[in-house]
Amino acid sequence: MILRARTVVTMDGPPIENGAVRVRGDRILEVGESSQLASSNDEIVDLGEHILLPGLINAHCHLDYTCLRGKIAPPQSFADWIRAINAEKAKLSAEDYVVSINQGLAEAKQFGTTAIANLTAFPELIAKTDEPIWAWWFAELIDVRNRAQNLTALSRQVSGVNGIVNRALEQLSAANQRGFAPHAPFTASANLYRCCEEIAQREKIFLTTHLAESREEMQMFREANGPLYDFLKEIGRDMSDCGGTTPLSRFADLTDASAAQGWIVAHLNEVSETDFDLLRKRKFSIVHCPRSHAYFGHTDFQFERLRELDFNVCLGTDSLASNDDLSLFAEMRKFQERFHFEPQKVLEMVTINPARALKQRDQLGKIRQRFMANIIALPFTKSPHIFETILNFVGKVPWIMLHGRISS
Ligand SMILES: [Zn+2]
Numbered sequence: 001m002i003l004r005a006r007t008v009v010t011m012d013g014p015p016i017e018n019g020a021v022r023v024r025g026d027r028i029l030e031v032g033e034s035s036q037l038a039s040s041n042d043e044i045v046d047l048g049e050h051i052l053l054p055g056l057i058n059a060h061c062h063l064d065y066t067c068l069r070g071k072i073a074p075p076q077s078f079a080d081w082i083r084a085i086n087a088e089k090a091k092l093s094a095e096d097y098v099v100s101i102n103q104g105l106a107e108a109k110q111f112g113t114t115a116i117a118n119l120t121a122f123p124e125l126i127a128k129t130d131e132p133i134w135a136w137w138f139a140e141l142i143d144v145r146n147r148a149q150n151l152t153a154l155s156r157q158v159s160g161v162n163g164i165v166n167r168a169l170e171q172l173s174a175a176n177q178r179g180f181a182p183h184a185p186f187t188a189s190a191n192l193y194r195c196c197e198e199i200a201q202r203e204k205i206f207l208t209t210h211l212a213e214s215r216e217e218m219q220m221f222r223e224a225n226g227p228l229y230d231f232l233k234e235i236g237r238d239m240s241d242c243g244g245t246t247p248l249s250r251f252a253d254l255t256d257a258s259a260a261q262g263w264i265v266a267h268l269n270e271v272s273e274t275d276f277d278l279l280r281k282r283k284f285s286i287v288h289c290p291r292s293h294a295y296f297g298h299t300d301f302q303f304e305r306l307r308e309l310d311f312n313v314c315l316g317t318d319s320l321a322s323n324d325d326l327s328l329f330a331e332m333r334k335f336q337e338r339f340h341f342e343p344q345k346v347l348e349m350v351t352i353n354p355a356r357a358l359k360q361r362d363q364l365g366k367i368r369q370r371f372m373a374n375i376i377a378l379p380f381t382k383s384p385h386i387f388e389t390i391l392n393f394v395g396k397v398p399w400i401m402l403h404g405r406i407s408s
Helices: 063-068 080-090 096-109 124-129 151-157 161-174 190-203 215-223 228-233 248-253 257-262 273-281 290-296 301-309 328-339 343-348 351-355 386-391
Strands: 004-006 016-024 026-034 044-046 050-054 056-061 113-119 134-141 177-182 206-212 263-265 285-288 311-317 375-379 399-403 405-407
Touching: 026 343, 026 405, 050 386, 056 096, 056 263, 056 343, 056 351, 063 080, 063 096, 063 113, 080 215, 080 228, 096 113, 096 124, 113 124, 113 290, 113 351, 124 134, 124 161, 134 161, 134 206, 161 177, 161 190, 161 343, 177 190, 190 248, 190 257, 206 248, 206 257, 215 228, 215 248, 248 273, 257 263, 285 351, 290 328, 311 328, 311 351, 328 343, 328 386, 343 386, 351 386
Parallel strands: 004 044, 004 050, 056 113, 113 134, 134 177, 177 206, 206 263, 263 285, 285 311
Antiparallel strands: 004 016, 016 026, 050 375, 375 399, 399 405
């Protein structure tokens, strides 16, 4: 099959005017100007006045909570938000979660997302979900002592860190791409982090975590006080790791320096000057979630400094408990509004950069020979600024190709 369009934005060189892409099976065979691609016996799909670009990749999301859209008002305190989401979660059944995940996958696809890094507290439900796009399933793991209702079904059933992680590994067998997500240094123990890292290395699976998201998390680790500290102490967490440290330095203690590069770290809003010394030595991928960040009113994301240190920064939506929808176009616009970064580079944050974070740089994020044929089309508008046109796209993406198949 040959796809033709007014412009092909490959993310692998300058856009190609009157471009064409030859697709066979699930792969891209050839990319060039229409006039250069001989049609031979290929079926031609002429998209006319459209821009073709790689399918977008969401680097951080929790589709479990798609059904919580609009349910929780922006909170005064992060600890209050955790209480509020726990109260909402207590009302949901396994069936509700399956519906929620499926609705999220369908919505992400409508917005042109063709791959997603999704954290789920219920890896046992993966087999029951549809998979209209390429999903990386990260089992979200928590072992903070907790008398309240936010214990996952998983941690109720098994005891001990090894049990938790091995059970999750078993449940992840239904997933094509698997990962562990020890939730955060304030909800996952040192043993849980170490065990996840060890098994992930052995099984060659992915690792992600939340880190340094809120002021209260920084306050808890640095000063051993504040609303998050009080909340966690109250539910029985061992608080002896708090005081005189930072979330990042705690994470560095919990994880193996040589494996650091494999981690996908969500947020990293709270970074002290001593943390920056550490960041010069340790590299990992970072996911910034611009609209969720604004909802919480978190400390300004230190994008320029992290970029100077050569971090691979990606964008994500986070869950709809703190966001309006799963559009990465809206995330790009929000990011652009704050950082005035070159639009082409912003588009890299939902294509090339997350492909690198997910170790897919040889097959995702570009329209290039031998890459996966995950391609979307947007209406072409007469503007000299094609990347701005892309960032400004609003609505449902009109045409999607997933793994070489035109998708309805
Ligand atoms: Zn998250």
